Amino acid sequence: MLSPDLLVRAYASGLFPMADPDDGTVGWYAPDPRAVLPLDDFHVPASLARVVRNGPFRVTTDTDFEGVMWACAEPAPGREETWISDDIVAGYAALHERGLAHSVEVRRAEDGALVGGLYGVALRGAFFGESMFHTARDASKVALVHLVGRLRAGGFTLLDVQFQTPHLARFGVVEVSRAVYLRRLAGALEVEADWHAADRQGGSATG
16 A cells, blocks of 8 residues: 555655556656646636536535545546556545545535545645546536635645646646746645635635
8 A cells, every 4th residue: 555654755746656557556657747727827617607506516525535536446438447546545545534635526416426526635735636537517627616716715826637638728727847846846835725724714716
C-alpha cells in the first residue's frame, strides 16, 4: 500500500502515482506541461449553472470516498483500462482518513444513487484533482463546479488537474511548464486553506 506520508511527500514535490493496468506496478509522474485550472478564471456557463441550481442532483462531500474511487476505476468509453489499483485505493483511503484526501459525490435526488463525482488530495492551498466519473449527464460537471466553489471559499490558490483534456479545456484549464507549476505549487503550500469553510458559509458558490 502507498503510505500517506509517501503520498504527501510526492505531491509536495510535484509527483503523483499511477498504477500500470496490466501488473499494478506503481509509477510516479510529473507531466511537463502540467494542466491547471485557474480558480479566478473559472466560469460556469448559464445552462450548467441552471443544472447546478435546479437539476436532478444532490451534492455531498466526503460521504463515500472509496465509492467514488471505485466508480472512477470503472471502464468507460475511451478509457477501457484503469490506473486505479487496489493499492492506489487503499493508499488514498488512508490519506482520506487523515483529512488530506476528499471526494465530491453527485447523487440522483430522487433516490440518492451515486451518479457522478470526483476525488483528490488537499495540501494547504493546493488541491490535486485525481479523477472524476459520471453515469448521468452533467454529473461530473456539477461535481467540478462544486469543487471549484469549495476551493474558492476555502482560500485555495492552486487546482492541479494533471493532464489537459477536451472536457476540461471547456472550463478554462491551461497548461504550464513544469518550472512554472513548481513555483505555483510552492506558493500554494505556503497558504493556509480550509476545505470545510464552504460548509460554514452555507455551501459553495457556482461562480
